[in-house]
Amino acid sequence: MLDATSSYKIMDRRTPVDDRTGRRTVPETHSRADRFAGTRYGTRPTMKDVAARAGVGLKTVSRVVNGEPGVTPETERRVQEAIDALGFRRNDSARVLRKGRTASIGLVLEDLADPFYGPLSRAVEEVARAHGALLINGSSAEDPEREQELVLALCARRVDGLVVIPAGDDHRYLEPELKAGVATVFVDRPAGRIDAHVVLSDNFGGARDGVAHLIAHGHRRIGFIGDMPRIHTAAERLRGYRAAMEDAGIAVEDSWMSLGATDPERVRRAAEVMLSGPSPVTAVFSGNNRVTVTVIRVLAEQSRRVALVGFDDIELADLLQPGVTVVAQDAAALGRTAAERLFGQLDGTLSDPERIELPTRLISRGSGELPPAD
Amino acid sequence: MLDATSSYKIMDRRTPVDDRTGRRTVPETHSRADRFAGTRYGTRPTMKDVAARAGVGLKTVSRVVNGEPGVTPETERRVQEAIDALGFRRNDSARVLRKGRTASIGLVLEDLADPFYGPLSRAVEEVARAHGALLINGSSAEDPEREQELVLALCARRVDGLVVIPAGDDHRYLEPELKAGVATVFVDRPAGRIDAHVVLSDNFGGARDGVAHLIAHGHRRIGFIGDMPRIHTAAERLRGYRAAMEDAGIAVEDSWMSLGATDPERVRRAAEVMLSGPSPVTAVFSGNNRVTVTVIRVLAEQSRRVALVGFDDIELADLLQPGVTVVAQDAAALGRTAAERLFGQLDGTLSDPERIELPTRLISRGSGELPPAD
């Protein structure tokens, strides 16, 4: 699928085939330079062309381009002139091939359009930039196969490192890459079946605190709407919910929990069910930002006031009536920490896989402090 | 800055230097394969290694890897076995060097963390993926120099095409790249001083409609808070505001306009000034999503009801009291259109630079329909 050249038409930009002999004509340095005198369309000048035009050797051009010492100012000027005239730009593919490092890192996340990943991605990018590396990224769309496809495509590009927000739960396919020295950090969710660096939020603790907050405000019938438990974060948050309930000595009823509802329609139905059952909930804990948004809509339609605490902060949460109380994770910090650990591995500063958990923060804004309305 | 290898320490992974002679020892095919028997850390097997292990020629491995015909099932099996055993992964850098196309495109935008760019970026990615290409992206942080640095770094990587949301207003530095055949599409804002494909929203029309909407609801003293007019979108939206006012025969007072306020603090002050002057506004038109968010906060603190229409949709706008009326642009459509035009160029289907303007959509939710409260 992600084949380097198969998908769109490519124009062959190599040396032409001689009609009579059928052999490739080897263009002389001289004649290539001539071609670039008029800056032809579709082919790029190489150092060789620059060298020919400047009347110097190939390596001298390389030296100028890379700012290496040992070039007379006069020579340098001539070379620079030729570079500008031809519009030469060093080919990093060739450079990479020679040097071994690409100075680029890959980021595989679930969906760039999700507001949670924007800041995370940006943070990774900033760290990469500080280390002189570019960021290549892709969305797995929560599909393990697509994740693997992406990761391997990135490895084929020889990215120096990978930041992965995993969709799958088996990452043994990465073993050869790890052995080959591709620095890897998993973020937001742990790696499956391999030993790797991981940076997580304290999903369990955050969820437990959020639910405990509701309990502290008098609630006992509390609903939980979250993602599929095969997703680590969802499972941890569910565990946090259960723990808080158990700590308070509350028996959880099945109808209070909805797992795997992700699209607005299903979340809506799930919320309506737990609000209207035989023992309707007086508060809801929602498992992520997308769920929270839908739940807010449903609660707004209810006649009675239902309390709400959401995992993940959402923009404008403070402007709603009531403000939305959330357990906020710091997406930027996740990204930054992960990227820094990645470059730590590349520097050689860091080696043994470690699991880092970043704290969450409960932000009270009103919706979580509503008393139960039975 | 974005140098391929300078910034972090690199481990030299090439052939070792012989201590006595000082010359590089050329490892034989055979001995390399031996090294990979134990899958050493830090070096990757090549096709040569696979070939040696499978006891076939180099090109045969290439054929298997690329699914080319002309290999016996038995041979193929042996090769595949060697590939799996060694953990071989084709080196796309070398492949790119040979083939000329990288099957990757670059995306330069202002800030990945801005919710407007998430969906745009994702749309570009989806189109790229459909064409078998990867996406490399970077944020310019609204800094023209950084934009240029990024774009040129991407060109050095030999991306096949570029989607650029420009920060600067002079893109002549791209001329050699365009000549060399790098497909380029500018999005959201036009290119400066070069002829290129552009995909825009109808900023002028959208703003004019938004302001006309306020006028239609009885407002005459309408404020405008926007970004610096050197940014094309900001200038166009300002022009739309002026046009609507003029069409209605309303003379705009200087104190009603704030240009260049971007950070929350300045937006807040600007809003407060126009709400408290000698002829206070009864409605505000805000020039982009970030401004809108701040304006909402300020208006929420006012005792009188002030109408508001914002450019750009914002999440949860419908849940606020009142709902926020906006002029929405379709970020995903912008990204998709741009990417499709990019691949159109690469296919050869498309050639002459063209300027496309996508319509905006006025979404009434309440805040824009409030009557003037003098």
Next chain:
DNA sequence: CCCGCATCTGACAACGTTGTCCAGGCTCTA
């Protein structure tokens, strides 16, 4: 005037892959 030295330059191989072309072995037919 020549030698030694430092400085600058360029020829060449190598990075890992793919395209071309040829050789050898096989099958099929006359």
Next chain:
DNA sequence: TAGAGCCTGGACAACGTTGTCAGATGCGGG
């Protein structure tokens, strides 16, 4: 059974760059 033709496999060059090393050049001193 010989010859034609096909199929498979491999040798080799080339992509554009950088590291190595040796050659050229210039300069000062003996």
